[in-house]
Amino acid sequence: MDDKLTTVAKSTAFTHPESLKRPAGPSEFAQHPVNAALTSAEKIALYTKMVRIRHFEQRCIRTYQQGKIGGFLHLYVGQEAVAAGTISLLGKNDHVITGYRDHGHGLMVGMSMNECMAELTGKITGCSQGKGGSMHYFAPDKNYWGGHGIVGGQAPLGTGLAYAVKYRGLKGSCLAYMGDGAVNQGAVHEAYNLAALWDLPVIFVIENNGYSMGTSQERSSAHPGCLAKRAEGYGMDWDIINGHDVYEVRAKTSEALKRAHEKSKPTVLEIFTYRYFGHSMADPDKTYRDKEEIKTYRETKDPVFLFEKELLLAKVLTKELVESINQSAMEEADAAAVFADESPDPTVADITKHIYWEEDNRGPQTTSRGTIIFE
Amino acid sequence: MPVISYREALRAAMREELKRDENVVIMGEEVAQFNGAYKVTEGLLKEFGPKRIVDTPISEAGFIGLGIGASMLGIRPVMELMFWSFSYVAFDQIVNNAGNIRYMSGGLIHCPIVIRGPANGGTNVGATHSHTPEAILASHPGIKVVCPASPYDAKGLLKAAIRDNDPVYVMENTILYNDKGEVPDEDYIVPIGVADIKREGSDLTIVAHGRAVITSLKAAEILEKEHGVSVEVVDLRSIRPLDEETILASVRKTHRALLVEENKPFCGVDAQVAYLIQARAFDDLDAPIGRVSSIDAPQIYCKRMEDLQLPYPARVVEAALKVLA
Structure with missing residues (x-):
């Protein structure tokens, strides 16, 4: 008898649902209103953002290998179209929160490469002044609420951001991202229930890259073919998306946003994507998937390359423009690495700042006294 | 009022x-x-x-x-x-x-x-x-x-x-x-991090919080009536921030300290308070610091035993007399 508890099944290759497979060539979503409405300049800007994420991440690898980045470094290479497509649709009352693979979202909301790189190297000029690291980017002025290290722990927070938007009577939403491994966390299901129960304008975005760390989806999720479909258990709308096609990501996400903005209803989106590097830089990536699989994705489904091809065909981009966009993204990433190198560390005195708002903002109104930081 | x-x-x-x-x-x-x-x-x-x-x-x-x-x-x-x-x-x-x-x-x-x-x-x-x-x-x-x-x-x-x-x-x-x-009808706040002396005394300081304050006040009554001891009861009110100065001032006045809490003893709030007193008022102490907490076991169901597991006035009195001995 095949005992699932005692047999470690060899993972089969990570494949996307049949319905998402499409012939090579232009995206069938190019003419969807949200994409047709884009000017050439906006399309180039979207492409540029994806390229910037890629070159930033690749520069991070070098900085990590130079020993300048500690802790965990989870790269977004291969998943660029997810953050780019979804975040490119957002307006002033739309919010973003995600898990620990958070660099792409940060760059998409408008964080600078400098503050992002300096955070990775633990410098005072980092977005969180060297207190957060790779997994904890924040930019609340850009509606970006992190960067959360515990798998699925951000799902209730994102639901709460959506609750606040609704409480204020604003037409907005919160996009709460998570990986495919997060869907088995209790906090995610509790968030689903509250979102559906209270009609909150939250969009749960499952970035399904096939592996929760080194455990394939089929080895971690019961009924693995339909992670988004679990939404049905809560009466929520859901959709699946080919995450290698930024136009498709935008088209289908726009429907969920409409549902959030106009009806204050939640949605679960499962976006099929792929990461080229290990779970983190600490993952040697040798035990749970074939090199051949990575190669196939890189060669046939690369989101940056596919969009580039699409825009070249549509004569929005030229070869020269592609080259210069890539060149300047690489230069920007190199400059960020230099900026991070040259930036100072936080000081010992900085260790005890930013623990309590009341302590950092003492004044006549302060109602908190006594010893709060102990020796 | x-x-x-x-x-x-x-x-x-x-x-x-x-x-x-x-x-x-x-x-x-x-x-x-x-x-x-x-x-x-x-x-x-x-x-x-x-x-x-x-x-x-x-x-x-x-x-x-x-x-x-x-x-x-x-x-x-x-x-x-x-x-x-x-x-x-x-x-x-x-x-x-x-x-x-x-x-x-x-x-x-x-x-x-x-x-x-x-x-x-x-x-x-x-x-x-x-x-x-x-x-x-x-x-x-x-x-x-x-x-x-x-x-x-x-x-x-x-x-x-x-x-x-x-x-x-x-x-x-x-x-x-x-x-x-x-309780006043009007608007007021109790600042977070300020302890309150719930009873003034001169021979022994009891530091407590939550219901242990009530237990300690009852014990203080008994100590005064039956043993002629004047007990000061410091109610922490806030655990973090902690009003260290009020604790220290009281101990410097009475020279003896008993710490009472309903937590289990290991790493309880009073472990921190005991550290504070020995670190900053060591020379003011006339006796080792005493401590009363819940008996160190998961909370028992049986009501008669649970009442004994938690600090109660007689146990606080007994511990106080040891500190005063």
Whole structure:
């Protein structure tokens, strides 16, 4: 008898649902209103953002290998179209929160490469002044609420951001991202229930890259073919998306946003994507998937390359423009690495700042006294 | 001055803050339609409506996390836990998210959430419902913890907590809910981090918090009447921040200290207080510091034994006499 508890099944290759497979060539979503409405300049800007994420991440690898980045470094290479497509649709009352693979979202909301790189190297000029690291980017002025290290722990927070938007009577939403491994966390299901129960304008975005760390989806999720479909258990709308096609990501996400903005209803989106590097830089990536699989994705489904091809065909981009966009993204990433190198560390005195708002903002109104930081 | 119960004092604090600030929302299991599992929120739904007083499903990690997320956008949620024991299923939200987000964002985000509810043993409900997590939670920088022992403090501390811009966890006690005391009608707060001398004395300092204050006051009566000893009772009121100066001033006056709490002894609040006294008032001490806490076992169900597991006046008296010997 095949005992699932005692047999470690060899993972089969990570494949996307049949319905998402499409012939090579232009995206069938190019003419969807949200994409047709884009000017050439906006399309180039979207492409540029994806390229910037890629070159930033690749520069991070070098900085990590130079020993300048500690802790965990989870790269977004291969998943660029997810953050780019979804975040490119957002307006002033739309919010973003995600898990620990958070660099792409940060760059998409408008964080600078400098503050992002300096955070990775633990410098005072980092977005969180060297207190957060790779997994904890924040930019609340850009509606970006992190960067959360515990798998699925951000799902209730994102639901709460959506609750606040609704409480204020604003037409907005919160996009709460998570990986495919997060869907088995209790906090995610509790968030689903509250979102559906209270009609909150939250969009749960499952970035399904096939592996929760080194455990394939089929080895971690019961009924693995339909992670988004679990939404049905809560009466929520859901959709699946080919995450290698930024136009498709935008088209289908726009429907969920409409549902959030106009009806204050939640949605679960499962976006099929792929990461080229290990779970983190600490993952040697040798035990749970074939090199051949990575190669196939890189060669046939690369989101940056596919969009580039699409825009070249549509004569929005030229070869020269592609080259210069890539060149300047690489230069920007190199400059960020230099900026991070040259930036100072936080000081010992900085260790005890930013623990309590009341302590950092003492004044006549302060109602908190006594010893709060102990020796 | 009106005399009201501890429960009514908590309710008054919430009513006044709901009226003062439209961002204040009360949320929790059974807080609205059911009028509160312990009737602390009784009548609030009728007065403020379902937008401000919100019943949640039994889903602590979900709704506490939701409150934390909402607080990041300026809502001021006052979340009721039916028991603080139930916080254990929401620990990641309570500690990692509420407690760390200001720090990890380099001060960009703050989290003005209040979580309140009873945290006590002594109610004959067994170990899972009898936890007192003030020491566990106060050990995390980023979190504030208060434990009111009187109706006056319950109202003032809860109002201060709601106005505070950091996460404040208010630990109440079901056994105190019916205790009555003088509570002003008008607006006042009890600043967080200020201890209160509940009884003045000259021979021995008892440091306590929560219901242990009431137990200690009873013990102090006995000590005075039967042993002629003058006891000072310092009510911490707030665990973090901690009013170290009031503790030290009292010990420097009496030269003897007994620490009483309803926690289990290992790494309890009083372990920190004992360290403080020996570090900064060593030369003022005439005797080793004494300590009374719950007997070190999971909370026993049997009511007769549970009453003995918790500190009670005779045990405090006995420990006090040892410190005084």
